[in-house]
Amino acid sequence: MRPSPADRKELTFLAVDTRTPYTTDFDGVDAGSGAHYMLRWVSTTVEKGPWSETASATVGA
Numbered sequence: 001m002r003p004s005p006a007d008r009k010e011l012t013f014l015a016v017d018t019r020t021p022y023t024t025d026f027d028g029v030d031a032g033s034g035a036h037y038m039l040r041w042v043s044t045t046v047e048k049g050p051w052s053e054t055a056s057a058t059v060g061a
Contacts, residue, residue: 004056005036008051014037037055037056038052
């Protein structure tokens with residue numbers, strides 16, 4: 001697995017979600033690769049909370 005990004009600017013925006021859990025699908029060719037996530041809350045008045053720690057996982061087959 002690649003190391004987690006050193007800067008959140010290296011991340012790709014995935015989605016805005018209003019309910020949990022949020023799930024995403026990967027292509028079969030991504031199996032075994034790493035995925036890194038950083039999350040934060042955004043209020044209904046668009047106030048942004050702090051970024052979370054990086055969560056990392058291996059994409060399953």
